[in-house]
Amino acid sequence: MTDTSTRERADRVVGHGLGTSAPRPDGTPKVRGQFAFSSDLWADEMLWGRTVRSPHPSARIVRVDTTVAEAMAGVHAVLTAADVPGRATYGLEHTDQPVFASDVVRYHGEAVAVVAADHPETARRAAAAVVVDYDVADPLVDPEAAIDAIPIHPDGNVFRHVRIVHGDPDAAGDVVVEGAYEVGMQDQAFLGPESGLAIPAEDGGVDLYISTQWLHVDRDQVAACLNLEPERVRLTLSGVGGAFGAREDVSLQVHLCLLALATGRPVKMLYSREESFFGHVHRHPARMTYRHHATRTGDLVKVEARLVLDGGAYASSSTAVIANASCFAAGPYRVPNAVIDGWAVRTNNPPCGAMRGFGAVQACFGHESQMDRLAAALGMDPVDLRLRNALRTGDVLPTGQRITGVAPVRECIEAAVAHPLPPPAADDPLERPGGAGLTVDSADVRRGVGFAVGFKNLLYSEGFDDYSTAAVRLELAADGEPVATVHCAAAEVGQGFVTLAQQVVRSELGVERVVLRTADTGVGSAGSTSASRQTWMSGGAVQAACEAVKIALAARGGDLSAGPIEELREHHHRPTSPLDERGQGDAHVSYAFAAHRAVVDVDPGLGLVRVVQIATGQDIGRALNPLAVIGQIEGGIAQGVGLAVMEEVLVADGCIQNPSFTDYLIPTALDMPAVAATLIEQPEPGAPFGAKGVGEAPTISSTPAVVAAIRAATGVELARVPVRAADIAMPQAASRGAAQT
Amino acid sequence: MNETYGLRINGRDEQVREAWLGESLLYVLRERLGLPGSKNACEQGECGSCSVFCDGVLVNACCLLAADAVDAEVTTVEGLGAGSTPVQRAFLDEGAVQCGFCTPGLVMAVTDLLQRTSDPSETELREAISGNLCRCTGYGRIFAAVRAAQQGDAQ
Structure with missing residues (x-):
């Protein structure tokens, strides 16, 4: 048996190029516990860092006294804002967030100081011994009020207002439906909390081993705050325990480097799960009002929408998130006339930024709830209404941009509904809503089916010069066989770029052995692992470098014996334009579409929900690694299901109420529905290999599909996600409660 | 309060020297014994990332004091076998x-x-x-x- 399986594996290794389910190169160390995540790092004489955080969402800092903490045995440094040698603030797009708060704190959990000690417990006690006197103020927590309120930051309270006016703003339809919707604050909840190791270097610089999504943008922010040349701040990617947007922003990077330089010793930091909830941005909560106009036959005439996203205390990527939410607010439909107002505002709530789906998730819950409402008003089948209005290649978006790539919206919808419906619930009490709670009588269970479609942009938009860099080296190994080495700074966060990079090289160069150098800032930027962009951008850069190697090899007559060939290339996507004052412009490169059909079982009296099945059709361009694509689809759907029925960072008066995995619930193996997926393969013109990024689309319309299914089972309107048991069982009481908070 | 004590991990006797008794088994495995395969994702027994066998029983190493594992036979992911199972x-x-x-x-x-x-x-x-x-x-x-x-x- 062993011989056979070994031989099978060896056979499968041959030809693990594009289009195959090639295995992950990091898989074996990961299953054996030998893969080094950033939390696993260790150095001789290493100290432990710990952050001092504000317990108040809004306060003036009267006094910070570090003397007691500094005097504790084992404590090597206590640093505050006065110890930041360079720029006092950082930020992804706007540098508005202090490294340490010095005059005021603007959110619950904002960093005020950081300590280094010889044991994590000593560091914890020292952090607790730092005395901070606060003059507590009333927090600004209402995003609507924030628009006109007294600014809580010198840069103002409005991060961005996007207004899209398309076609005739006064157009009207025969049938008009209105709705107001809310999305709660979701957390990325990656499994590996923020962590890293900073080591002071002999040249006065620092080496930082870190979990991140974009090494170079971290480096630039760290260098500015340290007042060092970027060359003296060297970042190396360590094992990343998931990301989903939460590692776009700097968290402990600057603090770690400051401590290493101040103590002259390696310093490790590792957030606890609780601190992780305070240490990274979340998905923006949204309040949305919509008005849809249609003809009596079901053609969309106009969409009016107003979206208010609560960005919390600092800008992060709010300006880009609100652009996305606004651009895609009408959904993947032909909408000749539109008026869309999107606001991203500053409050004293926790800062919000990137999370998988990036603005499209919130908007999709709004537009898909509206499409169901419109279908009901028209007496049409919700799927037929969507098919009738589905975007196609050549159609124009509310931004005035014509879709030139593939847009198989109809195919996604048809594929999702073509999957067989699951059988009726088995008699197993564990399979009823509420599961092991065993509180549900099977006679009370009602089944519902719901449907939704969504889309979002791939790659960076609005004129950003988006690129990635890769170097490929081809040489003969000691045994005379060719070996290729890839150096690319693309952050592997679990999505499988390391697998794809090997597949690209195998297919392009025909070389079996492909070595991946560790991602670091020793090579040019690869951009961020976000916006579904690394397959396209860094895959494209690796492909371009391979092409250059092939040309150089051909010029040598195919003879590698004269020495290695190494080529470095950048891949830029085609230029885009900013949105103008009417929200018009060719702002996006490409789009990914998906449709989801959800089946749920609900006990309406108890408000308990079991999501039974999600069927999906997804536009992927081309499946470069089918197994990895399925993994992205199932994983993305899990996060969409989580937002639909369980996941919310609860914030009361600016304070997070549930910063733990005991109180912030994510789907377990018992919560996860069966997934039936169809991959729609229509190669995208202009995309390397014709492939679209697949990570985000599964998260977008899975949420409204589940909610639609619950509505179908119960008849309750459900205008907010996540849907809580009380929203179903006591809808009037629940909506009163929501109005009071 | 620091103490020296012995643990039996993956069939080997290990000494934990001059360690604070408040340290979890997870911390001692990861930071003192060079076995970081067990992961710390929540440190309150919710996520299972630190699962180990303690006398053959699956436990969360984050919720067990290392000093409580004295006399127990502990198996971590590193101890499942030389190759892959x-x-x-x-x-x-x-x-x-x-x-x-x-x-x-x-x-x-x-x-x-x-x-x-x-x-x-x-x-x-x-x-x-x-x-x-x-x-x-x-x-x-x-x-x-x-x-x-x-x-x-x-x-």
């Missing part, structure tokens, strides 16, 4: 690994399940790993890996 190979072959942070804990939980029952029902399988959170995969490929490991064991 059928469960570990199945995780690779079926695409059950993405970021991999939950993987060691899930490998331990699935190993435990298949030691207890060779052919778990769907509900038994889901229940058995419901104490192990995974944020990347949505569990689908993990279920497939368990079935593949079962068949591998049966052959």
Whole structure:
């Protein structure tokens, strides 16, 4: 048996190029516990860092006294804002967030100081011994009020207002439906909390081993705050325990480097799960009002929408998130006339930024709830209404941009509904809503089916010069066989770029052995692992470098014996334009579409929900690694299901109420529905290999599909996600409660 | 209060020297004994990333004081075998690994399940790993890996 399986594996290794389910190169160390995540790092004489955080969402800092903490045995440094040698603030797009708060704190959990000690417990006690006197103020927590309120930051309270006016703003339809919707604050909840190791270097610089999504943008922010040349701040990617947007922003990077330089010793930091909830941005909560106009036959005439996203205390990527939410607010439909107002505002709530789906998730819950409402008003089948209005290649978006790539919206919808419906619930009490709670009588269970479609942009938009860099080296190994080495700074966060990079090289160069150098800032930027962009951008850069190697090899007559060939290339996507004052412009490169059909079982009296099945059709361009694509689809759907029925960072008066995995619930193996997926393969013109990024689309319309299914089972309107048991069982009481908070 | 005490990990006797008795088994494994395969994702027994066997029983190493594991036989993911076990190979072959942070804990939980029952029902399988959170995969490929490991064991 062993011989056979070994031989099978060896056979499968041959030809693990594009289009195959090639295995992950990091898989074996990961299953054996030998893969080094950033939390696993260790150095001789290493100290432990710990952050001092504000317990108040809004306060003036009267006094910070570090003397007691500094005097504790084992404590090597206590640093505050006065110890930041360079720029006092950082930020992804706007540098508005202090490294340490010095005059005021603007959110619950904002960093005020950081300590280094010889044991994590000593560091914890020292952090607790730092005395901070606060003059507590009333927090600004209402995003609507924030628009006109007294600014809580010198840069103002409005991060961005996007207004899209398309076609005739006064157009009207025969049938008009209105709705107001809310999305709660979701957390990325990656499994590996923020962590890293900073080591002071002999040249006065620092080496930082870190979990991140974009090494170079971290480096630039760290260098500015340290007042060092970027060359003296060297970042190396360590094992990343998931990301989903939460590692776009700097968290402990600057603090770690400051401590290493101040103590002259390696310093490790590792957030606890609780601190992780305070240490990274979340998905923006949204309040949305919509008005849809249609003809009596079901053609969309106009969409009016107003979206208010609560960005919390600092800008992060709010300006880009609100652009996305606004651009895609009408959904993947032909909408000749539109008026869309999107606001991203500053409050004293926790800062919000990137999370998988990036603005499209919130908007999709709004537009898909509206499409169901419109279908009901028209007496049409919700799927037929969507098919009738589905975007196609050549159609124009509310931004005035014509879709030139593939847009198989109809195919996604048809594929999702073509999957067989699951059988009726088995008699197993564990399979009823509420599961092991065993509180549900099977006679009370009602089944519902719901449907939704969504889309979002791939790659960076609005004129950003988006690129990635890769170097490929081809040489003969000691045994005379060719070996290729890839150096690319693309952050592997679990999505499988390391697998794809090997597949690209195998297919392009025909070389079996492909070595991946560790991602670091020793090579040019690869951009961020976000916006579904690394397959396209860094895959494209690796492909371009391979092409250059092939040309150089051909010029040598195919003879590698004269020495290695190494080529470095950048891949830029085609230029885009900013949105103008009417929200018009060719702002996006490409789009990914998906449709989801959800089946749920609900006990309406108890408000308990079991999501039974999600069927999906997804536009992927081309499946470069089918197994990895399925993994992205199932994983993305899990996060969409989580937002639909369980996941919310609860914030009361600016304070997070549930910063733990005991109180912030994510789907377990018992919560996860069966997934039936169809991959729609229509190669995208202009995309390397014709492939679209697949990570985000599964998260977008899975949420409204589940909610639609619950509505179908119960008849309750459900205008907010996540849907809580009380929203179903006591809808009037629940909506009163929501109005009071 | 610092003490020196002995632990038995993966069949070897280990000395923990001059250590604070408040340290969890997870911390001691990771930071004192050079065994970082068990992961710390929640440190309150919710996520299962730190799953180890303690006298053959699956436990969360974050919720156990190391000093309480004196006299116990502890097995971590590093101690499952020199090569990959059928469960570990199945995780690779079926695409059950993405970021991999939950993987060691899930490998331990699935190993435990298949030691207890060779052919778990769907509900038994889901229940058995419901104490192990995974944020990347949505569990689908993990279920497939368990079935593949079962068949591998049966052959």
